[in-house]
Amino acid sequence: MKLSGILMVIGSALLLGLFLYPLWNIRLEAPQYPDPLGMDIYIAGIEGEEEFDIQNIDGINHYIGMKKIPKPSEMWEFNVFPLVIGGMAGLGILLGALGFFGKISPNWFLAWLVLMAILGLLGMYDFNSWLLEYGTDLDPKAIIKLTDAEGNPLSYKPPLLGSERILNFTAHSYPETGAYMMFTGMFLTLVAWFTGRKAKKNRI
Template sequence: MKRSKVLMLVGVVLLASLFVLPLWNITLEAPQYPEPIGFNIHINKLADMNPNDIKNINIMNHYVGMKEIPETLPEFELFPYVVIGAILLGLIIGFKMNYKWYLVWFIIMCVLGFLGMYDFYLWEYDYGHSLSDKAAIQFKNPDGTPMAYQPPLFGTKTILNFVAHSYPRSGAYLLFTGMILSVVAFFVGRKESAL
């Protein structure tokens, strides 16, 4: 088998790791939490970083009127099919199509990735902004608007007594690797076809 094909197929297969490994992680640090608390975002669920973390984040957040972190989201129904679709498409391209299609697959993955991040942002925005008007603690920004508690999309941010970290996890790294492999496969394939 051509090297380009192998690279492409390996890249595609890496996506399967998303069914096991977390995509993203949000970690909260606070003086009272010498062991930080947080949760991992998978394609099909939110999971405690350590037992009971989500429950404890909810308890903390209810004081400022934030909704509970949902046990499930509609996206969790959809995402596994999207990933399966991307894998199947990748396999078909890898086995049947020529190297130019590898780039097509990469672009499709980029679009899907962007949509995923945009969806994540919408959820975060809602989570940080839709606050109960009966909240025990209601902070205001200097301009008088209600303070929001949206975690960062990517990076680190201080929210009251918490420092929130939002970063990709192993699943996402493997996804990126897979996507880069498809690009490498494209260039290798082009070189192979030039010979």
């Protein structure tokens, strides 16, 4: 159980990387912008890749009636997500320490992983819902109003994952460093469960 406990501690601690590195990145490419416009999405807010990226994106969005990129105080998620990640990291480290000393079954590691996976899926659902609202709730007084062949307003929702053409822009949406650290940490906790279960069977 000692090895599995160490792996659990390391895997859980990797979640703390989300406080330093972005979770997701959305980048917009267009002929009129030699350098793509990008925004990094952290668990506590959104920042531009370059100094004026957010300002430029808001300027473009204004013409088609999209809302400005929200500030941390304008979205409850940016207040709750850091608490959830910090809590899950702390809980995982505690479970790893207890496992190291043989105080708990490795099944606790699996329970942590399942809970983390559920929270992650809920987070992705919430993120996609925000993208949908962001790209479809347009100001009817916008300077530019574009519709499809049936006269319905166009959707400017960026993709949740992948690349998509939006007017003359190509939007790219992919995980960033923080997400890869989280995925690695979750994989290590799965390895910790397998390792702990195997060690427990060998002692029987």
